[in-house]
Amino acid sequence: MTSPQAFIVDAIRTPFGRYGGALSSVRTDDLGAIPLRALMARNPNVDWAAVTDVLYGCANQAGEDNRNVAHMSSLLAGLPLEVPGGTINRLCGSGLDAVGTAARAIKAG
Numbered sequence: 001m002t003s004p005q006a007f008i009v010d011a012i013r014t015p016f017g018r019y020g021g022a023l024s025s026v027r028t029d030d031l032g033a034i035p036l037r038a039l040m041a042r043n044p045n046v047d048w049a050a051v052t053d054v055l056y057g058c059a060n061q062a063g064e065d066n067r068n069v070a071h072m073s074s075l076l077a078g079l080p081l082e083v084p085g086g087t088i089n090r091l092c093g094s095g096l097d098a099v100g101t102a103a104r105a106i107k108a109g
Contacts, residue, residue: 006103012038013095032056032073040077048078054085055102057094061087 012035017023023031040048056070071085090097 003107004109006106008099010039010043012042028058028061028069029072029076032058032069033076036073036077036079049080049083051079051083053102053105054079054083055088055098055105056085057088057090057096057098059089059091059094061089 014031014035015023036054040046051074054070054074056073058069061067061069068085068087070087074083074085075081086101088094088098088101
């Protein structure tokens with residue numbers, strides 16, 4: 001039996017910002033919803049209701065009750081409530097760890 005392969009077929013990211021800079025007033029989950037909405041718009045043929053997980057790398061989860069940036073961002077982007085989300089904090093390595101975690105989950109089936 002062969003394990004499924006994981007591929008990155010499209011990608012987008014949020015901008016970097018300075019502490020106290022231009023993005024400091026933007027809620028983390030609002031910022032996280034922006035690339036999800038963009039991916040959904042760029043890929044209209046994807047059945048977004050069939051998404052089984054949303055993983056985000058986020059070093060500083062901040063804001064009112066913002067314990068799971070990935071799930072809150074997916075809800076703000078319009079994904080169904082039933083789509084789970086997981087936020088990974090590995091400080092500077094958060095984004096890369098999120099990609100690796102997603103790839104392992106896909107390969108595990």
